[in-house]
Amino acid sequence: MTQRPPGGGPDQATAADRIRASGRRMTVQRRLVLDALQRARHHTTAEDVAARIRRQLPQIDPSTVYRNLEALESLGYVTHTHFEDRVTRWHLADERRHGHLVCRSCSAEIEVPMTLLEPLARRLRQEHGFEADLAHSAVVGLCRACAPAAAR
Amino acid sequence: MTQRPPGGGPDQATAADRIRASGRRMTVQRRLVLDALQRARHHTTAEDVAARIRRQLPQIDPSTVYRNLEALESLGYVTHTHFEDRVTRWHLADERRHGHLVCRSCSAEIEVPMTLLEPLARRLRQEHGFEADLAHSAVVGLCRACAPAAAR
DNA sequence: GACATCTTGCGTCTTGCTCGCAGTCGCGAC
Protein backbone atom coordinates (compact mmCIF):
# COMPACT_ATOMS: atom_id res chain seq x y z
CA MET A 1 0.00 0.00 0.00
CA THR A 2 2.44 2.62 -1.08
CA GLN A 3 -0.22 4.31 -3.17
CA ARG A 4 -3.58 5.47 -1.99
CA PRO A 5 -6.48 4.26 -4.07
CA PRO A 6 -8.21 6.92 -6.17
CA GLY A 7 -11.05 8.66 -4.45
CA GLY A 8 -13.61 9.09 -7.17
CA GLY A 9 -14.99 6.93 -9.94
CA PRO A 10 -12.87 5.28 -12.57
CA ASP A 11 -12.71 8.46 -14.63
CA GLN A 12 -10.30 7.83 -17.47
CA ALA A 13 -9.03 11.44 -17.52
CA THR A 14 -8.28 11.39 -13.81
CA ALA A 15 -6.74 7.97 -14.13
CA ALA A 16 -4.43 9.19 -16.89
CA ASP A 17 -3.37 12.16 -14.76
CA ARG A 18 -2.67 10.05 -11.73
CA ILE A 19 -0.78 7.53 -13.77
CA ARG A 20 1.35 10.25 -15.32
CA ALA A 21 1.86 11.90 -11.95
CA SER A 22 3.35 8.65 -10.71
CA GLY A 23 5.93 8.72 -13.48
CA ARG A 24 4.15 6.10 -15.55
CA ARG A 25 2.57 6.57 -18.95
CA MET A 26 -0.96 6.27 -20.19
CA THR A 27 -0.69 3.96 -23.15
CA VAL A 28 -3.41 2.63 -25.42
CA GLN A 29 -3.01 -0.81 -23.89
CA ARG A 30 -3.25 0.48 -20.35
CA ARG A 31 -6.40 2.41 -21.15
CA LEU A 32 -7.92 -0.67 -22.73
CA VAL A 33 -7.15 -2.77 -19.66
CA LEU A 34 -8.96 -0.22 -17.53
CA ASP A 35 -11.78 -0.15 -20.08
CA ALA A 36 -12.14 -3.91 -20.09
CA LEU A 37 -12.30 -4.09 -16.32
CA GLN A 38 -14.96 -1.39 -16.27
CA ARG A 39 -17.04 -3.19 -18.83
CA ALA A 40 -16.65 -6.54 -17.10
CA ARG A 41 -17.64 -4.90 -13.83
CA HIS A 42 -15.75 -7.42 -11.66
CA HIS A 43 -14.16 -10.82 -11.15
CA THR A 44 -12.49 -11.07 -14.51
CA THR A 45 -9.50 -13.21 -15.32
CA ALA A 46 -6.45 -11.80 -17.05
CA GLU A 47 -7.23 -14.03 -19.98
CA ASP A 48 -10.73 -12.56 -20.23
CA VAL A 49 -9.35 -9.03 -20.11
CA ALA A 50 -6.96 -9.94 -22.91
CA ALA A 51 -9.83 -11.40 -24.96
CA ARG A 52 -11.90 -8.23 -24.58
CA ILE A 53 -9.02 -6.01 -25.60
CA ARG A 54 -8.20 -8.25 -28.55
CA ARG A 55 -11.42 -7.15 -30.26
CA GLN A 56 -10.02 -3.64 -30.54
CA LEU A 57 -6.31 -4.38 -30.50
CA PRO A 58 -5.70 -7.88 -31.83
CA GLN A 59 -1.96 -7.84 -31.26
CA ILE A 60 -2.24 -7.30 -27.50
CA ASP A 61 0.06 -9.71 -25.69
CA PRO A 62 -0.95 -11.59 -22.54
CA SER A 63 2.18 -10.49 -20.76
CA THR A 64 1.27 -6.88 -21.46
CA VAL A 65 -2.07 -7.47 -19.77
CA TYR A 66 -0.38 -9.06 -16.77
CA ARG A 67 2.09 -6.23 -16.46
CA ASN A 68 -0.62 -3.62 -16.74
CA LEU A 69 -2.85 -5.26 -14.19
CA GLU A 70 0.09 -5.28 -11.83
CA ALA A 71 0.96 -1.67 -12.57
CA LEU A 72 -2.64 -0.54 -12.10
CA GLU A 73 -2.84 -2.50 -8.87
CA SER A 74 0.24 -0.78 -7.49
CA LEU A 75 -1.50 2.52 -8.24
CA GLY A 76 -4.58 1.39 -6.39
CA TYR A 77 -6.85 1.28 -9.44
CA VAL A 78 -7.27 -2.43 -9.49
CA THR A 79 -7.25 -5.30 -7.01
CA HIS A 80 -7.15 -9.04 -7.38
CA THR A 81 -8.73 -11.80 -5.38
CA HIS A 82 -8.08 -15.54 -5.30
CA PHE A 83 -10.96 -17.86 -5.94
CA GLU A 84 -11.00 -21.60 -5.51
CA ASP A 85 -9.29 -22.43 -8.76
CA ARG A 86 -5.77 -21.33 -9.48
CA VAL A 87 -6.83 -18.36 -11.56
CA THR A 88 -6.51 -14.86 -10.18
CA ARG A 89 -9.57 -12.62 -10.64
CA TRP A 90 -9.23 -8.89 -11.13
CA HIS A 91 -11.60 -6.00 -10.61
CA LEU A 92 -11.63 -2.23 -10.26
CA ALA A 93 -10.63 -1.14 -6.80
CA ASP A 94 -13.15 1.66 -6.57
CA GLU A 95 -16.09 -0.67 -6.56
CA ARG A 96 -17.63 -1.05 -3.17
CA ARG A 97 -15.36 -3.45 -1.32
CA HIS A 98 -16.96 -6.78 -0.68
CA GLY A 99 -16.12 -10.29 0.31
CA HIS A 100 -16.57 -13.38 -1.83
CA LEU A 101 -18.07 -16.74 -1.08
CA VAL A 102 -17.51 -19.49 -3.61
CA CYS A 103 -19.28 -22.84 -3.64
CA ARG A 104 -16.99 -25.83 -3.83
CA SER A 105 -19.69 -27.85 -5.51
CA CYS A 106 -21.40 -25.64 -8.12
CA SER A 107 -18.79 -22.84 -8.28
CA ALA A 108 -21.43 -20.22 -7.55
CA GLU A 109 -19.97 -16.88 -6.51
CA ILE A 110 -21.72 -14.89 -3.82
CA GLU A 111 -20.81 -11.36 -2.83
CA VAL A 112 -21.15 -10.35 0.78
CA PRO A 113 -20.81 -6.87 2.28
CA MET A 114 -17.58 -6.13 4.10
CA THR A 115 -19.59 -5.33 7.22
CA LEU A 116 -20.17 -9.05 7.56
CA LEU A 117 -16.44 -9.71 7.63
CA GLU A 118 -15.47 -6.70 9.72
CA PRO A 119 -15.95 -8.31 13.14
CA LEU A 120 -13.43 -11.00 12.24
CA ALA A 121 -10.99 -8.42 10.92
CA ARG A 122 -11.35 -6.51 14.16
CA ARG A 123 -10.64 -9.56 16.30
CA LEU A 124 -7.62 -10.48 14.22
CA ARG A 125 -6.33 -6.94 14.64
CA GLN A 126 -6.94 -6.92 18.39
CA GLU A 127 -5.79 -10.41 19.25
CA HIS A 128 -3.03 -10.97 16.70
CA GLY A 129 -2.08 -7.51 15.49
CA PHE A 130 -2.91 -8.85 12.06
CA GLU A 131 -4.27 -6.47 9.42
CA ALA A 132 -6.46 -8.85 7.44
CA ASP A 133 -7.49 -8.19 3.89
CA LEU A 134 -10.65 -10.23 3.84
CA ALA A 135 -11.60 -9.13 0.34
CA HIS A 136 -8.49 -10.75 -1.02
CA SER A 137 -9.39 -14.43 -0.78
CA ALA A 138 -12.74 -16.02 -1.37
CA VAL A 139 -14.29 -18.05 1.41
CA VAL A 140 -14.76 -21.60 0.17
CA GLY A 141 -17.70 -23.73 1.20
CA LEU A 142 -21.08 -25.00 0.13
CA CYS A 143 -23.89 -22.74 -0.98
CA ARG A 144 -27.49 -22.97 0.19
CA ALA A 145 -28.39 -25.21 -2.72
CA CYS A 146 -25.47 -27.62 -2.46
CA ALA A 147 -25.01 -27.92 1.31
CA PRO A 148 -28.03 -30.22 1.94
CA ALA A 149 -26.95 -32.69 -0.76
CA ALA A 150 -23.42 -32.87 0.63
CA ALA A 151 -24.59 -33.39 4.20
CA ARG A 152 -25.86 -36.88 3.43
CA MET B 1 -17.68 -35.29 2.24
CA THR B 2 -18.54 -38.81 1.30
CA GLN B 3 -16.06 -40.19 3.82
CA ARG B 4 -15.93 -39.40 7.48
CA PRO B 5 -12.51 -38.49 8.77
CA PRO B 6 -10.84 -41.07 10.97
CA GLY B 7 -11.62 -40.69 14.62
CA GLY B 8 -8.33 -41.44 16.34
CA GLY B 9 -4.73 -40.46 15.76
CA PRO B 10 -2.84 -41.12 12.58
CA ASP B 11 -2.19 -44.72 13.54
CA GLN B 12 -0.65 -46.43 10.55
CA ALA B 13 -2.28 -49.80 11.29
CA THR B 14 -5.72 -48.25 11.50
CA ALA B 15 -5.01 -46.18 8.43
CA ALA B 16 -4.05 -49.28 6.47
CA ASP B 17 -7.22 -51.06 7.57
CA ARG B 18 -9.44 -48.16 6.65
CA ILE B 19 -7.73 -47.76 3.33
CA ARG B 20 -8.17 -51.44 2.53
CA ALA B 21 -11.77 -51.35 3.72
CA SER B 22 -12.45 -48.67 1.13
CA GLY B 23 -11.21 -50.94 -1.64
CA ARG B 24 -7.87 -49.18 -1.92
CA ARG B 25 -4.46 -50.60 -1.18
CA MET B 26 -1.80 -49.70 1.31
CA THR B 27 1.30 -49.33 -0.81
CA VAL B 28 4.80 -48.37 0.25
CA GLN B 29 4.39 -45.00 -1.43
CA ARG B 30 1.09 -44.29 0.26
CA ARG B 31 2.54 -45.15 3.65
CA LEU B 32 5.49 -42.87 3.00
CA VAL B 33 3.21 -39.97 2.04
CA LEU B 34 1.37 -40.41 5.34
CA ASP B 35 4.74 -40.69 7.11
CA ALA B 36 6.06 -37.54 5.52
CA LEU B 37 2.98 -35.53 6.47
CA GLN B 38 3.23 -36.78 10.03
CA ARG B 39 6.86 -35.81 10.28
CA ALA B 40 6.28 -32.40 8.68
CA ARG B 41 3.43 -31.81 11.10
CA HIS B 42 1.56 -29.42 8.76
CA HIS B 43 1.52 -27.00 5.85
CA THR B 44 3.69 -28.99 3.54
CA THR B 45 3.77 -28.72 -0.20
CA ALA B 46 3.51 -31.74 -2.45
CA GLU B 47 7.03 -31.02 -3.58
CA ASP B 48 8.28 -31.11 0.00
CA VAL B 49 6.48 -34.38 0.64
CA ALA B 50 8.14 -35.82 -2.45
CA ALA B 51 11.55 -34.60 -1.29
CA ARG B 52 11.13 -36.24 2.12
CA ILE B 53 10.07 -39.53 0.60
CA ARG B 54 12.92 -39.44 -1.89
CA ARG B 55 15.40 -40.00 0.93
CA GLN B 56 13.94 -43.46 1.45
CA LEU B 57 12.55 -44.14 -2.01
CA PRO B 58 14.52 -42.15 -4.59
CA GLN B 59 12.40 -43.20 -7.55
CA ILE B 60 9.16 -41.75 -6.15
CA ASP B 61 7.40 -39.75 -8.83
CA PRO B 62 5.71 -36.39 -8.20
CA SER B 63 2.52 -37.57 -9.86
CA THR B 64 2.39 -40.49 -7.42
CA VAL B 65 2.57 -38.02 -4.55
CA TYR B 66 -0.22 -35.90 -6.02
CA ARG B 67 -2.40 -38.94 -6.61
CA ASN B 68 -1.82 -40.22 -3.10
CA LEU B 69 -2.54 -36.89 -1.47
CA GLU B 70 -5.79 -36.79 -3.38
CA ALA B 71 -6.66 -40.38 -2.46
CA LEU B 72 -5.86 -39.78 1.21
CA GLU B 73 -7.91 -36.61 1.15
CA SER B 74 -10.93 -38.43 -0.23
CA LEU B 75 -10.57 -40.84 2.71
CA GLY B 76 -10.47 -37.95 5.15
CA TYR B 77 -6.88 -38.49 6.26
CA VAL B 78 -5.51 -35.37 4.71
CA THR B 79 -6.72 -31.88 3.85
CA HIS B 80 -5.29 -29.07 1.81
CA THR B 81 -5.40 -25.33 2.18
CA HIS B 82 -4.55 -22.51 -0.21
CA PHE B 83 -2.04 -19.92 0.81
CA GLU B 84 -1.16 -16.71 -0.98
CA ASP B 85 1.03 -18.27 -3.65
CA ARG B 86 -0.13 -20.80 -6.17
CA VAL B 87 1.09 -23.75 -4.18
CA THR B 88 -1.37 -26.01 -2.38
CA ARG B 89 -0.40 -26.92 1.20
CA TRP B 90 -1.26 -30.27 2.72
CA HIS B 91 -1.57 -31.52 6.26
CA LEU B 92 -3.03 -34.37 8.26
CA ALA B 93 -6.74 -33.96 8.79
CA ASP B 94 -6.75 -35.24 12.35
CA GLU B 95 -4.74 -32.35 13.68
CA ARG B 96 -6.79 -29.86 15.57
CA ARG B 97 -8.57 -27.80 12.94
CA HIS B 98 -7.31 -24.26 12.71
CA GLY B 99 -7.34 -21.25 10.49
CA HIS B 100 -4.35 -19.68 8.79
CA LEU B 101 -3.19 -16.12 8.54
CA VAL B 102 -0.44 -15.39 6.07
CA CYS B 103 1.49 -12.14 5.84
CA ARG B 104 1.62 -10.64 2.38
CA SER B 105 4.90 -8.94 3.17
CA CYS B 106 7.10 -11.45 5.05
CA SER B 107 5.12 -14.62 4.27
CA ALA B 108 4.85 -15.46 7.95
CA GLU B 109 2.23 -18.09 8.69
CA ILE B 110 0.13 -17.74 11.81
CA GLU B 111 -2.27 -20.37 13.08
CA VAL B 112 -5.46 -19.26 14.77
CA PRO B 113 -7.98 -21.43 16.60
CA MET B 114 -11.19 -22.20 14.76
CA THR B 115 -13.14 -20.60 17.60
CA LEU B 116 -11.94 -17.26 16.30
CA LEU B 117 -13.46 -17.95 12.90
CA GLU B 118 -16.62 -19.63 14.14
CA PRO B 119 -18.70 -16.45 14.57
CA LEU B 120 -18.19 -15.59 10.91
CA ALA B 121 -19.05 -19.13 9.85
CA ARG B 122 -22.22 -18.91 11.93
CA ARG B 123 -23.30 -15.64 10.35
CA LEU B 124 -22.62 -16.94 6.85
CA ARG B 125 -24.74 -19.98 7.66
CA GLN B 126 -27.58 -17.93 9.13
CA GLU B 127 -27.64 -15.08 6.65
CA HIS B 128 -26.60 -16.81 3.45
CA GLY B 129 -27.17 -20.51 4.09
CA PHE B 130 -23.51 -20.89 3.23
CA GLU B 131 -21.49 -23.67 4.88
CA ALA B 132 -18.07 -22.04 4.99
CA ASP B 133 -14.89 -24.02 5.28
CA LEU B 134 -12.73 -21.36 6.87
CA ALA B 135 -9.78 -23.70 7.32
CA HIS B 136 -9.52 -24.12 3.58
CA SER B 137 -8.09 -20.75 2.58
CA ALA B 138 -5.61 -18.62 4.41
CA VAL B 139 -6.53 -15.08 5.39
CA VAL B 140 -4.11 -12.73 3.69
CA GLY B 141 -2.93 -9.53 5.31
CA LEU B 142 -0.08 -7.93 7.19
CA CYS B 143 1.36 -9.34 10.38
CA ARG B 144 2.10 -7.38 13.53
CA ALA B 145 5.66 -6.74 12.41
CA CYS B 146 4.91 -5.67 8.86
CA ALA B 147 1.69 -3.69 9.29
CA PRO B 148 3.30 -0.54 10.77
CA ALA B 149 5.84 -0.26 7.95
CA ALA B 150 3.17 -0.63 5.29
CA ALA B 151 0.88 1.95 6.89
CA ARG B 152 3.22 4.80 6.01
C1' DG C 1 11.70 18.19 -32.47
C1' DA C 2 15.04 15.61 -29.55
C1' DC C 3 15.88 12.69 -26.07
C1' DA C 4 15.47 9.84 -21.97
C1' DT C 5 13.01 6.16 -20.48
C1' DC C 6 8.81 3.69 -19.90
C1' DT C 7 6.26 0.19 -22.27
C1' DT C 8 5.24 -3.30 -25.67
C1' DG C 9 5.44 -7.64 -28.25
C1' DC C 10 7.86 -11.63 -28.89
C1' DG C 11 10.10 -15.65 -27.68
C1' DT C 12 11.28 -18.50 -24.13
C1' DC C 13 11.15 -20.45 -19.61
C1' DT C 14 9.24 -21.87 -15.04
C1' DT C 15 6.08 -23.79 -11.98
C1' DG C 16 2.53 -26.66 -10.34
C1' DC C 17 -0.03 -30.00 -11.67
C1' DT C 18 -2.58 -33.58 -14.81
C1' DC C 19 -3.10 -37.50 -17.98
C1' DG C 20 -2.49 -41.86 -20.57
C1' DC C 21 -0.21 -45.97 -20.67
C1' DA C 22 2.31 -50.11 -19.87
C1' DG C 23 4.19 -52.65 -16.34
C1' DT C 24 4.12 -53.77 -11.23
C1' DC C 25 2.50 -55.37 -7.01
C1' DG C 26 -1.07 -55.70 -3.07
C1' DC C 27 -4.25 -58.66 -1.32
C1' DG C 28 -8.32 -61.71 -1.22
C1' DA C 29 -9.57 -66.31 -2.92
C1' DC C 30 -8.53 -70.88 -3.33
Added chain:
DNA sequence: GTCGCGACTGCGAGCAAGACGCAAGATGTC
Protein backbone atom coordinates in the same frame (compact mmCIF):
# COMPACT_ATOMS: atom_id res chain seq x y z
C1' DG D 1 1.84 -71.06 -1.29
C1' DT D 2 0.24 -69.30 -5.67
C1' DC D 3 -3.04 -67.14 -8.68
C1' DG D 4 -5.26 -63.45 -10.71
C1' DC D 5 -7.84 -59.17 -10.66
C1' DG D 6 -7.28 -54.63 -10.72
C1' DA D 7 -5.47 -50.73 -8.01
C1' DC D 8 -1.30 -48.40 -8.27
C1' DT D 9 3.27 -46.77 -9.95
C1' DG D 10 6.77 -44.53 -12.84
C1' DC D 11 7.46 -42.43 -17.00
C1' DG D 12 6.88 -39.39 -20.65
C1' DA D 13 4.30 -35.87 -22.35
C1' DG D 14 1.34 -32.07 -21.93
C1' DC D 15 -1.07 -28.01 -20.12
C1' DA D 16 -2.24 -23.47 -18.31
C1' DA D 17 -0.97 -19.39 -15.78
C1' DG D 18 2.29 -16.43 -15.45
C1' DA D 19 7.34 -14.45 -15.37
C1' DC D 20 11.41 -12.73 -17.71
C1' DG D 21 14.82 -10.65 -20.93
C1' DC D 22 15.43 -8.04 -24.83
C1' DA D 23 15.07 -5.16 -28.89
C1' DA D 24 12.00 -1.95 -30.93
C1' DG D 25 8.54 1.48 -30.35
C1' DA D 26 5.77 5.08 -27.97
C1' DT D 27 5.24 8.73 -24.55
C1' DG D 28 5.94 12.92 -22.34
C1' DT D 29 9.26 16.57 -20.84
C1' DC D 30 12.35 20.06 -22.10
